[in-house]
Amino acid sequence: MQRQKIDMDIVVIHNPDSKQNLKDPDKRDKLERIVKGYATVKKTSHHEEVDIIAEECRKSNIRYLCIDGGDGTSQKTLTAFDKIYGKEELPCIVPLRGGTANIISNSVGLKGDYRSILESLIDHHKYNKRIGRIKKQILEVNTEDRKNCGFLFANGIVSNFYHSDGLGYDDRSTGTPSAWKAVKLIAKGIYGVVIDNSVSDKIFDFQPTSVDVDGKKYEGKMTMFATSLQNAMIVVVPINRHTKEGMFQVYGTSRTGRRMVEPVARMLAGGSLDIPGCIDTQVKQLTIKSDEMWRYILEGEPYSCKTATIKPGRIIEFPVLYS
Numbered sequence: 001m002q003r004q005k006i007d008m009d010i011v012v013i014h015n016p017d018s019k020q021n022l023k024d025p026d027k028r029d030k031l032e033r034i035v036k037g038y039a040t041v042k043k044t045s046h047h048e049e050v051d052i053i054a055e056e057c058r059k060s061n062i063r064y065l066c067i068d069g070g071d072g073t074s075q076k077t078l079t080a081f082d083k084i085y086g087k088e089e090l091p092c093i094v095p096l097r098g099g100t101a102n103i104i105s106n107s108v109g110l111k112g113d114y115r116s117i118l119e120s121l122i123d124h125h126k127y128n129k130r131i132g133r134i135k136k137q138i139l140e141v142n143t144e145d146r147k148n149c150g151f152l153f154a155n156g157i158v159s160n161f162y163h164s165d166g167l168g169y170d171d172r173s174t175g176t177p178s179a180w181k182a183v184k185l186i187a188k189g190i191y192g193v194v195i196d197n198s199v200s201d202k203i204f205d206f207q208p209t210s211v212d213v214d215g216k217k218y219e220g221k222m223t224m225f226a227t228s229l230q231n232a233m234i235v236v237v238p239i240n241r242h243t244k245e246g247m248f249q250v251y252g253t254s255r256t257g258r259r260m261v262e263p264v265a266r267m268l269a270g271g272s273l274d275i276p277g278c279i280d281t282q283v284k285q286l287t288i289k290s291d292e293m294w295r296y297i298l299e300g301e302p303y304s305c306k307t308a309t310i311k312p313g314r315i316i317e318f319p320v321l322y323s
Helices: 027-035 047-060 071-085 103-108 114-126 156-163 179-195 198-203 257-268
Strands: 010-014 040-043 064-068 092-095 131-143 147-150 152-155 209-213 216-220 223-227 232-234 237-239 248-253 278-283 286-298 301-321
Touching: 010 027, 010 047, 010 114, 027 040, 027 114, 047 071, 064 071, 064 114, 071 092, 071 103, 071 147, 071 301, 092 103, 092 114, 103 131, 114 131, 114 301, 147 286, 147 301, 152 156, 156 198, 156 223, 156 286, 209 248, 209 278, 223 286, 248 257
Parallel strands: 010 040, 010 064, 064 092, 092 301
Antiparallel strands: 131 147, 131 301, 152 223, 152 286, 209 216, 209 286, 223 248, 232 237, 248 278, 286 301
């Protein structure tokens, strides 16, 4: 892919390989028909292509970056743009609700489907209508070989919950993630915990780590969940904490087996995890280490490392499309 000058203020990044877009091979043509020459649509499947598009957007000083492909595509795109833009301000980010969970879109109040969001943005921009801004702080996850950006970090039970074969939430043989699958899986997981069957074994099979939460140390099989989002629904779990500037919310637990029933019930009810064996706090930095490789997820995308340091990153702006 060669670098090109972008003459539009609005760019749409379309990932044809996202789970939902694989079901709609004509999606790019649909996007082209919606924008009608008022935006540039860029198809990308590989991170190298995203880097090139990010450089084109930076040099062209675009104003709005629309992302079509779901939360995972948004995470990878924001990571690439953060790297290419450096200290320069990013364009306003517009997630087009192209995924299943659409956690980021929901958190910033972008309602409707991809068509209505894109049509509204173009209409507002074309006729100079008022467009507000919502600011969210992204998380930086720095490991021994990379820096990733995202809003939702998790390891341990949460990572296994999402990706372990046969648990069903992200099982490619049965379709894509959904809230209904999550509800069924939570019920299945709790049932498995109570009777100690193979489901429980898969959920709690993860690497022990050393965890540093703003200087406070924890050891063992620690599950950590970190987010900078507020007023978000993480699948079926409400996150309603207001985080202080320069900080982010961390939940954690060393509990396994039957002792996980109470924390899970509290999380589903939107309650506090201020109970023995659990962490519920706002922090400036979280570090997780192990001598062995361990797995984590960002917006559901899987990664592995030995050491990860999570801290607040840059401020991301999202549009408010007033009616």
